[in-house]
Amino acid sequence: MEADLTLLVNGQQHILRLDPETPLLYVLRNNLGLNGPKFGCGLQQCGACMVLLDHIAWPSCQLPVRQTTGGVAITTLEGLTRPDGTLHPVQAAFVQEQAAQCGFCLNGMIISAVSLLKQYPQPSEEAIRNGLFRVLCRCSVHTRAIRAVQRAAASG
Structure with a gap:
């Protein structure tokens, strides 16, 4: 109905x-x-x-x-992208770290990272790993994704 x-x-x-x-x-x-x-x-x-x-x-x-x-x-x-086309800091960090291959998991990685950084602005590597745990990636970009989240956290 x-x-x-x-x-x-x-x-x-x-x-x-x-x-x-x-x-x-x-x-x-x-x-x-x-x-x-x-x-x-x-x-x-x-x-x-x-x-x-x-x-x-x-x-x-x-x-x-x-x-x-x-x-x-x-x-x-x-x-997440601003009206003027500026990428969210997490999106920009994923681009800078080349943290995507096929791109299928990218949505989940970025959304999860944004949520994580909202709750924990300076997460440890272990917290980042736990924050991205629910997202499956077959292309093995996990280390790049972790670096991207660290970069975004450092950019404030």
């Missing part, structure tokens, strides 16, 4: 007529055209679908959209 739902995505309010049980990932990609979050495993285990919910990294592939209404601030990879 569809209902009018109000979502706050990347600072903009959207009123959409949806089935409240639709996974947030599908709404972001299919209704709002945001392709940063990816469909990976569909089981909330790979991290490709990560978004920020009030600054906390959360997998969106099984999350019913009804749980993200009522003023929850949803931020996708696209929402």
Whole structure:
């Protein structure tokens, strides 16, 4: 049964007529055209679908959209870039450290890193490893991703 739902995505309010049980990932990609979050495993285990919910990294592939209404601030990879095109410090650090190969895990890595740095501005290497733990990467860029998070933390 569809209902009018109000979502706050990347600072903009959207009123959409949806089935409240639709996974947030599908709404972001299919209704709002945001392709940063990816469909990976569909089981909330790979991290490709990560978004920020009030600054906390959360997998969106099984999350019913009804749980993200009522003023929850949803931020996708696209929402991190400033309106003038300037990259978020974490995005810039990932570019500088060349911390991507195929790019499929990149959304989850960056979203997780932003969330981590919001909670712990100067994390240890162990904290960074734990913060990125929920994101699977087959290209072996983990050491570069850790360096990117360290770089972003150092840039303030």
